[in-house]
Each structure stands twice: as structure tokens, then as C-alpha cells.
Amino acid sequence: MSEPEISVVLADDHPAVRGGLKRALGSEPGIRLVAEAVDGREAIQAVVAHRPAVLLVDIDMPELNGLDATLAVSAVAPSTAVLMLSGGEDDESVFAAVRAGARGAVPKDAEPAEIVRAVRCVAAGGVMFGPRIARRVGELLGGAPEDLPDVPFPQLTVGERQVLDLVAAGLANGQISDRLRLAADAVGDHVSSIRAKLQDADRAQLIARAHDAGLGRQA
Numbered sequence: 001m002s003e004p005e006i007s008v009v010l011a012d013d014h015p016a017v018r019g020g021l022k023r024a025l026g027s028e029p030g031i032r033l034v035a036e037a038v039d040g041r042e043a044i045q046a047v048v049a050h051r052p053a054v055l056l057v058d059i060d061m062p063e064l065n066g067l068d069a070t071l072a073v074s075a076v077a078p079s080t081a082v083l084m085l086s087g088g089e090d091d092e093s094v095f096a097a098v099r100a101g102a103r104g105a106v107p108k109d110a111e112p113a114e115i116v117r118a119v120r121c122v123a124a125g126g127v128m129f130g131p132r133i134a135r136r137v138g139e140l141l142g143g144a145p146e147d148l149p150d151v152p153f154p155q156l157t158v159g160e161r162q163v164l165d166l167v168a169a170g171l172a173n174g175q176i177s178d179r180l181r182l183a184a185d186a187v188g189d190h191v192s193s194i195r196a197k198l199q200d201a202d203r204a205q206l207i208a209r210a211h212d213a214g215l216g217r218q219a
Contacts, residue, residue, distance in 0.1 A: 005030055005031070005032050006030060006031045006032070006053045006054060006119065006120065006123045007032050007034045007050065007051075007052040007053050007054070008025055008031060008032065008033050008034065008052055008053065008054045008055075008056055008119060009033075009034060009035045009036070009037065009043065009046045009047055009050060009052045009054070009055045009056070009057075009080075010022060010025070010033055010035075010036050010037070010056050010057075011036070011037035011038070011039070011040070011042065011043035011046070011055065011056065011057040011058060011061065011066070011069070012037075012038070012057075012058040012061070012085060013038045013039060013058065013061045013062055014058075017058070017085075017108060018036060018038075020112070021056065021112075021115065022036070023112075024112035024113075024115060024116060025056075025116065025119070028116050031116070031119065031120075034046075034050045034052055035049070035050050035052075038061075038062075039061050039062045039063035039064060040057075040061050040062075040063055040064025040065055040066065040068055040069035040072075041063045041064050041069075042063075043055060043057055043061075043064075043066075043069045043073075044064070044069055044072045044073060044076070047073050047076070047077050047080055048076060048077065051077060051079070051080065052080055053080065053081065053123045054080065054081050054082075054083055054119050054122055054123050055069075055070075055073055055080050055081070055082045055083070056083050056085060056115075056119060057069055057070065057082060057083070057084060057085065058084075058085045058108070059084050059085060059086045059087070059093055059097065059105075060087070066084055066085070066097070067093075067096055067097060067100050068100075070082045070084070070097060070100040070101050070102050071100045071101065071157070071158055071159070073101070074100065074101030074157045074158070074159045074160070075158075075159035075162075075180070075182065075186070076182065076183075076186060077186065078101075078157075078159065078160075078186055078189040078190050078193055079189050081103040081104075081122035081123055081125075082097075082100075082101060082102040082103060082122075083102065083103060083104045083105070083106065083118055083119060083122050083128070084097045084102045084104065084105040084106075085105075085106060085107075085108050086105050086106070086107055086108065087107070087108060093105075099154070099157070099158070100157065100158070101157035101158070101159065101160075103122040103126070103127050103128070104118050104121065104122045104126075104127050104128030105128075106118045106128065152210075152213035152214060152215055153197075153198065153213065155197050155198075156194060156197060156198075159190060160190050160193060160194050160197075161215075162180060163176055163180070163187060163190040163191060163194065164194050164206070164210050164215060165210070165215045165216060166179060166180070166216075167191065167194075167203070167206060167207060167210065167216075168206075168207050168210035168211055168215040168216025169215075169216040169217070170207075170216070173187045173188055173191065191203075194206065
């Protein structure tokens with residue numbers, strides 16, 4: 001049985017970089033480039049239109065940078081895995097990408113084969129970071145106290161915390177959909193992702209943990 005095709009939206013404001021990545025992705029079996037974007041706003045529009053498996057996005061772009069685009073995509077299309085293209089392995093930028101919801105980050109000057117591997121990895125639900133910062137990112141996602149930002153459940157994206165806050169307040173998915181102006185499917189995807197990250201068996205347990213963390217008080 002063949003593997004499902006990986007659809008990709010590519011967002012970068014540099015034509016040469018975009019062209020090289022387009023050639024690399026286009027030569028790979030099982031990967032299909034469905035749209036290109038030259039700034040963050042176009043990237044979000046392309047994701048909404050195509051619902052790709054992966055958004056490959058430059059961290060520095062005009063109109064809306066890659067971090068802000070990632071935040072928006074995490075909210076409106078949580079099933080799309082974001083892979084960030086960075087100028088290097090800058091810790092703060094990559095940690096910001098993780099907190100925004102990115103599943104990985106690779107340097108722009110990485111070998112095409114490395115970028116393709118990263119695309120396949122995040123599409124399959126994995127995470128992919130450069131070797132120098134992989135350990136520290138793992139600590140961030142795994143909960144090392146010295147690296148975690150001072151917010152409840154820092155392993156969640158901003159959008160996921162918003163959804164969890166409303167779940168803890170007793171709102172059903174449909175009500176959350178109306179409150180946050182998200183599609184019902186997107187809310188369901190968020191809840192599934194939250195439960196997976198927090199390893200909670202059911203909604204009641206999730207609500208109890210959220211209450212203990214101080215969520216659900218301002219519905």
C-alpha cells in the first residue's frame with residue numbers, strides 16, 4: 001500500500017531560495033507543492049485554501065513574519081505541521097517558533113535532502129531541529145523547568161491554550177468554535193492535540209488539570 005501524498009505550501013520572500021526548494025521538493029516522490037507564498041499573509045491564505053500537510057515557511061518575511069504566520073496557522077489549521085526555515089540555529093528564534101506551534105526548524109542553507117527529510121518527519125507527526133539545539137528543544141517540549149516559559153502548559157501553542165481555557169470553563173466544542181471564530185473541525189483537532197500533549201485520557205481529566213493550573217475562570 002503506497003504512502004499518502006504529502007502536500008506542501010512553501011513561503012519565502014526570496015525567489016532564489018524558493019526556486020531551489022521548489023526543485024528539491026518537486027523531485028521527491030510522494031511530495032506535492034500545492035502553493036507558494038512570498039509573505040506571511042499569503043502563507044496563511046494558501047494554508048486555508050489548500051489545507052496542506054506541511055507549511056514550509058521562512059522565519060523572516062515582509063507583511064507578516066514566519067512566527068506570526070505560524071501562530072495564525074496553528075489556530076486556523078492545526079492539522080498543518082509548520083516547518084520553519086531559519087537563517088541559522090539561533091536559540092531564541094527557534095524557541096519562539098516552538099512556542100508558536102512549529103514542529104521543526106531547519107537552516108535555509110541545509111542540504112536539500114535534509115530539508116526533504118524534515119518535511120517528511122513533521123508530516124508524519126515528528127519533530128525536527130538542527131543537532132546543536134535539538135537537546136534544548138527536547139527539554140522545552142518535555143518540560144525541563146529551567147527552559148519552560150512561565151505560562152500554564154508551555155508545551156501547548158497559544159491557540160491550544162485558548163481552546164483549553166474555554167474547555168476548562170465548560171464550553172462545548174461548538175461554543176468554542178463560535179467564541180474563537182474557528183471551524184468546528186479545527187477546534188476538535190486542537191482538543192485532540194491538547195490531550196495528546198498532556199496525556200489525558202478524557203475531557204473530565206483535562207478540565208481538572210486545567211482548573212488546577214488556573215484556567216477556565218474567564219469564559
